[in-house]
Amino acid sequence: MFYRSTRNSDVNVTSAQAIAQGISEDGGLFVPSEIPSISMDDIKKLGDMTYAERAFFVFSKFLTDYTEAEIRYCVEGAYNTKNFDTENIAELAHLFDGTYMLELWHGPTCAFKDMALQILPYLLTTATKKINLDKKVVILVATSGDTGKAALEGFKDVPGTEILVFYPDNGVSAMQKKQMTTQEGQNVGVCAIKGNFDDAQNGVKAIFTNKEIGEKLAENGMMFSSANSINWGRLAPQIIYYVSSYAQLLKDGEINEGDKINIVVPTGNFGNILAGYYAKKMGIPVNKLICASNSNNVLTDFIKTGVYDRNRQFYATISPSMDILISSNLERLLYHLCGENDAQIREWFGKLASEGRYEVTDAVKAVLADEFYAGCCDDAKTKATIKEYYDKYSYTCDTHTAVAVSVYEEYVKATGDKTKTVIASTASPYKFSGSVLSALGKDTGSDEFTLVEELGEASGMPVPASLASLKNKEIRFSEVIAKDEMKDFVFKALNVK
Helix, strand or coil: CEEEEEEEEEEEEHHHHHHHHHHCCCCCCECCCCCCCCCHHHHHHCCCCCHHHHHHHHHHHHHCCCCCCHHHHHHHHHHHCCCCCCCCCCCEEEEEECCEEEECCCCCCCCCCHCCCCCCHHHHHHHHHCCCCEEEECCCCCCHHHHHHHHHHHHHHHHHEEHHHHHCCCCHHHHHHHHHHHHCCCEEEEEEEECCCCCHHHHHHHHCCHHHHHHHHHHCCCCECCCCCCCCCCCHHHHHHHHHHHHHHHHCCCCCCCCCCEEEECCCHHHHHHHHHHHHHHHHCCEEEEEEEECCCHHHHHHHCCECCCCCCCCCCCCHHHHHCCCCCCHHHHHHCCCCCCCCCHHHHHHHHHHEEEEEEEEHHHHHHHHHCCCCHHHHHHHHCCCHHHHHHHCCCHHHHHHHHHHHHHHHHHCCCCCEEEEEECHHHHHHHHHHHHHHHHHHCCCCHHHHHHHHHHHHHCCHHHHHHHHHCCCCCCCCEEHHHHHHHHHCCCCCC
């Protein structure tokens, strides 16, 4: 299978090249030339497999230039109990009749990004060897909180790589900031910027696509790649847990063969829910993909109207990983929905860059309405939902999962749809202890780590060892720069003259 650029369909590269490169030179994102199919017989067989074996099956469909031995090396290195605190890797918690929490936060950084970023270093280093790349790979990451730490943890001390992470100084939780600024490793760098996540993301993309910067790195034996979900190697692993979830529900007798499920995803950059869309197109029976946003509801408005407009107020919320107004992965979806018309994609995203808005065609609007439902939830409703589910089900949600739960409740009231539903639970509540405790009506005047202990008492959930250990770690990275200084920081960190 080959991969095309959303902005130039004539681009045709292997999966190894797409993963190593991260983003196309024209600024487009790599997408598979076709979406492979899986049968119900395949899905039934997956039910008896481990998560790593299920991952092997899905990757074999998409990474056809990797050998079986290479894929097994990657999945077995990533999906094990050394990296995750459960043998199932992704847990399905039966919340109430017909509704399941897909807990994606049992990895080393307690967020769903671990599901992809534990394996991406394996995929990337294997890719560079396959294409005989003799350059050091510099991973540039823009993060709204969780991707940064997960990428740092995944790539720390990986030979032949450097990783630099940019985060909005006032746009992440105290725990997320502590996770990143105390990161260990000889090949890591972390820097805060004055601005929001979109500023960080735009800055990273501008560096990626600047030929002069790329040439300067090449002179120094280096090249850029990405650990953001713009990299296909980040997105492909996310397809697995939706395929795995259906296979597990079928094996457990929670659904019958061919029954459809709904998938609910709290999303900002659109990668996680796009993975659900790919799983559906592969053959997983999905009824509705439910897109949940916080007060930064640009995706809600887009799915409902077909107009994408980032010219709006930006809100700093208690679900900071979703505080995004430019959803990069939407470009991939629209490329598929408009018949792989690269000229159309260039027009829409050119308008987004120059005017801050675009409107899709009526045909695309119709498909969006058929495939997706969208809703949003402000901080007050998020907190109310956390309290409601704590009281009714003794289940403690983080602030992002609560957004998904709230929007799902709205969907059921609006449609009456009782289809069995999987809700993506994207982070441990301990990453946002202050906000969660506040929602539960508890005092939040203590420091971050006292709050973690208090949440442990309230929730009855064990505190993840990786978070508890942060208390005594020293800050390594404290630099804060303006967004137009990102290039200079990169050159300085890499010692490029």
